[in-house]
Amino acid sequence: MDRPTVGILHPGSMGAAVAACATTNAAEVLWCETGRSTASVERAARFGLTPVATLPELLDRSDVIISLCPPDAAEDLARDVAGHRFGGVYVEANAINPARTQRIAALLAPAATVVDGGVVGSPPMRGKTPTLYLSGPADAIARIEALFAGTAVQAAALGAEVGKASALKLSYATFQKTSRVLVALAVGMAREHGVDQELIEVASKRTDPYLSEPQYVAKTAARAWRWGPELEEAADTLAAAGLPPEMLRAAASTLARWTDVKDDSELTLTDALDRLAHP
Incomplete structure (x- = not known):
């Protein structure tokens, strides 16, 4: 089974818990500790995430990037990733509107393959089982479904149109x-x-x-x-x-x-x- 290296941007309460689930089927789950708070460092350590020093290092080592950050930071973060020409699968899982998601997909193309994601439910802890809805290219969605197979995050495909998961x-x-x-x-x-x-x-x-x-x-x-x-x-x-x-x-x-x-x-x-x- 393909065990990708995953990078999480950035491990807040939802992001860290989702990333922790990804560790089940990933070779490694990375996060960038530069500029992050003490709380983020402690949270990432608690969830078993591997720190790296810089964003370029995280992008160079990752096959899949999952972006889970405050909505107002999503586009700037994607722009930083695009600047490093990340070439893997980029899961835009922030609570942003479909038009912004489509702009981010265009920003990262053609180097990266963008999957639109939307998490519905509470962080996957203490018996909670949120659903990660996905829309985008079928092969990329299949990789994300495999990444969360058998975990507390239930992946569900909505089709090929980027923006559907954000809309839901x-x-x-x-x-x-x-x-x-x-x-x-x-x-x-x-x-x-x-x-x-x-x-x-x-x-x-x-x-x-x-x-x-x-x-x-x-x-x-x-x-x-x-x-x-x-x-x-x-x-x-x-x-x-x-x-x-x-x-x-x-x-x-x-x-x-x-x-x-x-x-x-x-x-x-x-x-x-x-x-x-x-x-």
Whole structure:
């Protein structure tokens, strides 16, 4: 079996844990310690990663590079890699939009083969099993699937189009992360008025996440004419409590795109989404 040498850029909490899984099927997993914090050094050592002194050394020795860093650093990091003409497989696994991923792929071509990656789930520790979604050239994806075979990272191919994995990652994050912020706003408003425990009790009666019920979007569109003003009232309540109202005002503005389908019981999910994109 091919046991590639892997380089990880850079071993944060997710990156280090993913890289540790890669050690199962890799000859070695490298990381560049220059300029990194003490916490990064300790984390990399804990996960059994091999330090190298410079980025050029890491690139020269690696067959596969996995980039897992803060989103705003992804493109600059890829530019540094491109400057050294890395010629292996580059897994762009950051939470960035599809257009940025495609720019990075163009930046690294033709020397490197870019696989678009998106990690959905918690770091692979203490029983957690995130999925690494992959899109790009089939042979390169197969190498990454083999790299994580039998580990806590579940690799899943989405097809040949670079950008698909990034789109799935951000689509999920749109709901998953924004919903956490909305929880903070809802509980903050309720607490201000002494009804936070009652709010939790009301919410506990519902167990299914709305994201798994997209057919509800059409019903939302049909009710937008009255939900929008309701959210404006809620935004005013947040503001009065010293909480930021912008998310609810933005939601009300989004609902306004559906005001012409008031109480339309025949509206389909496709129609609702089309109207949302092209009001």
